[in-house]
Amino acid sequence: MRKIRVLIAKPGLDGHDRGAKVIARALRDAGMEVIYTGIRQTPEQIVAAAIQEDVDVVGLSLLSGAHLHLFPKVVKLLREQVGDKVLVIGGGIIPEEDIPILQEQGVAAIFGPGTPTSVIIDFIKEKVGAKLQESSKEA
Amino acid sequence: MVEELLKEFYQGSKKAVARIITLIENEEPEGKEILKVLYKQSGRGYIVGITGPAGAGKSTLTDALVKLMRRRDYKVGVVAVDPTSPFTGGALLGDRVRMSDLTLDPGVFIRSMASRGHLGGLSWAARDALVVLDAFGCDYILVETVGAGQSQVDVAGVADTVVLVTVPGLGDDIQAAKAGIMEIGDIFVVNKADRGDAEQVVRYLENTLEQGTKTEGWLPPVLKTVAWRGEGVDKLLEAIEKHRSFLEQSGRLEPLRKMRLKEEIIERIEKLIFTRLIKEIHMEELIEQAYSRQLDPLSVAEMLVEEIIPPTGLAGKRIKLQGRACAK
Numbered sequence: 034m035r036k037i038r039v040l041i042a043k044p045g046l047d048g049h050d051r052g053a054k055v056i057a058r059a060l061r062d063a064g065m066e067v068i069y070t071g072i073r074q075t076p077e078q079i080v081a082a083a084i085q086e087d088v089d090v091v092g093l094s095l096l097s098g099a100h101l102h103l104f105p106k107v108v109k110l111l112r113e114q115v116g117d118k119v120l121v122i123g124g125g126i127i128p129e130e131d132i133p134i135l136q137e138q139g140v141a142a143i144f145g146p147g148t149p150t151s152v153i154i155d156f157i158k159e160k161v162g163a164k165l166q167e168s169s170k171e172a
Numbered sequence: 173m174v175e176e177l178l179k180e181f182y183q184g185s186k187k188a189v190a191r192i193i194t195l196i197e198n199e200e201p202e203g204k205e206i207l208k209v210l211y212k213q214s215g216r217g218y219i220v221g222i223t224g225p226a227g228a229g230k231s232t233l234t235d236a237l238v239k240l241m242r243r244r245d246y247k248v249g250v251v252a253v254d255p256t257s258p259f260t261g262g263a264l265l266g267d268r269v270r271m272s273d274l275t276l277d278p279g280v281f282i283r284s285m286a287s288r289g290h291l292g293g294l295s296w297a298a299r300d301a302l303v304v305l306d307a308f309g310c311d312y313i314l315v316e317t318v319g320a321g322q323s324q325v326d327v328a329g330v331a332d333t334v335v336l337v338t339v340p341g342l343g344d345d346i347q348a349a350k351a352g353i354m355e356i357g358d359i360f361v362v363n364k365a366d367r368g369d370a371e372q373v374v375r376y377l378e379n380t381l382e383q384g385t386k387t388e389g390w391l392p393p394v395l396k397t398v399a400w401r402g403e404g405v406d407k408l409l410e411a412i413e414k415h416r417s418f419l420e421q422s423g424r425l426e427p428l429r430k431m432r433l434k435e436e437i438i439e440r441i442e443k444l445i446f447t448r449l450i451k452e453i454h455m456e457e458l459i460e461q462a463y464s465r466q467l468d469p470l471s472v473a474e475m476l477v478e479e480i481i482p483p484t485g486l487a488g489k490r491i492k493l494q495g496r497a498c499a500k
Contacts, residue, residue, distance in 0.1 A: 035198045061262035071269040078275045087190035
């Protein structure tokens with residue numbers, strides 16, 4: 034029985050976690066195992082937790098504007114440790130024009146406020162499924 | 173892959189530990205292979221179960237306890253188990269939230285696991301994760317589970333010391349007496365002890381617990397803690413070490429562990445037989461016959477088991493396990 038494991042974290046200093054918790058619950062209701070690590074996490078903490086929990090996805094929520102600094106930092110640290118194994122997605126208050134910059138740096142997608150949770154769920158299932166197929170071909 | 177993973181594991185890689193736990197949890201053949209190897213290297217660690225109703229502050233208490241253990245230079249592993257939703261199959265694993273400070277501590281490994289439908293609260297994978305952490309070199313391995321009545325029973329089957337955490341205001345006296353959870357605790361903790369009604373709970377527990385409630389010769393202590401402030405946690409560690417000494421010096425630790433091993437083996441046999449039978453035998457025809465009252469369920473079960481174990485018993489088969497005859 035293989036479950037998709039997701040880490041939801043809030044890097045940086047903002048404490049508004051309602052959105053993150055809504056996503057966490059939605060993913061749980063979609064059958065995933067969601068580890069919620071809470072607010073005020075440093076990129077190092079997020080990555081260390083992601084590794085111990087061996088997650089498939091890291092979801093970052095940020096409302097304070099520091100996304101261009103913190104999201105790529107998480108991607109970089111993850112890549113150093115586990116290569117491209119983990120899907121990184123983000124949400125919160127992210128201006129449209131920043132999205133392509135983030136994607137270029139390895140954030141797979143940004144889901145802003147109002148995104149239907151079904152969109153996020155389908156995205157995760159599709160991408161994680163694809164990664165699994167890839168790795169079983171390598172094996 | 174297995175060799176590479178084991179090599180990294182022996183080098184102290186947390187990434188390898190995490191991967192191994194995942195392989196075991198997903199019932200991959202590599203997971204089973206590795207578990208068998210690591211089991212042989214386990215047995216040095218001491219397992220502490222921390223259980224109690226939701227909201228009692230177990231995770232906060234675990235966090236404080238681990239910090240204290242770290243100050244004594246112990247290497248600590250934590251497995252935090254939360255229930256899987258029976259409707260969606262998903263789970264919200266929220267214990268880690270309270271243990272953020274420990275994430276970057278090199279001497280601590282924390283893994284959140286879902287019960288994955290296992291009714292007793294502890295999945296097989298969670299139990300196996302304890303073995304992995306033991307083999308990894310953890311001096312203490314803490315397993316934290318939500319307990320409400322019977323679902324705490326599992327943790328008693330796995331831990332050397334069981335700490336039961338409760339809080340005032342839950343109407344615990346009736347709950348505790350009803351569910352029989354008084355019999356599984358070696359140490360009782362009343363957390364959030366700064367609440368006015370905490371004294372009542374402490375007194376109730378002290379009056380109810382007797383020496384020999386769980387283990388002959390041991391009177392479970394009742395402790396007060398205010399976990400978020402770290403108050404009383406030193407007394408908790410003291411009590412755990414005292415219980416451990418008691419078990420070791422009275423010679424009870426070994427037989428208790430052997431009994432748990434026996435129970436584990438029996439459970440695994442049941443699970444394997446169940447899986448094998450379901451996979452290899454077409455039960456539909458037998459179910460039809462039982463439904464139409466041509467057969468009864470007891471006979472169906474007996475017939476199926478006889479396929480594996482003849483009515484004459486096993487002696488006829490002369491089972492040999494690794495060269496040693498073990499059928500009576």
